[in-house]
Amino acid sequence: MKLELVHSDICGPINPTSNGGSRYFMTFTDDFSRKTWIYIMKEKSAAFANFKTFKALVEKESGCSILCLRSDRGGEYTSNEFNEYCSAEGIK
Incomplete structure (x- = not known):
């Protein structure tokens, strides 16, 4: 079933940084469909906000x-x- 299980990870710091100064990226992968979303971040502290947005x-x-x-x-x-x-939110 879609979104029953979502995998997530944060990668970085990456050198060189992006043109916008981002050094990290965060992935979300739906186990069912294998669809992956990527969020670019300047700091790891943006992870929680990115999860809520995702x-x-x-x-x-x-x-x-x-x-x-x-x-x-x-x-x-x-x-x-x-x-x-x-x-x-009922997420395990």
Whole structure:
């Protein structure tokens, strides 16, 4: 089922930086369709905002909800703010 399981990772810092100064990118891959979305970031601290943007986009487009987010459990994914948001949204 679409969005039942979404994989995410952050890569970087990348050298050289982009023309806009971005040094990282964040990926989201739907396990069912294998479709991947990429968000470019200047700092890792943008990860939570990018996840909320991604979630709103794909849930509106598909009519499905993200049920499970799988990551490497890096600090960007394990903050209290991120965990509380996922819990409130029913994401494991």
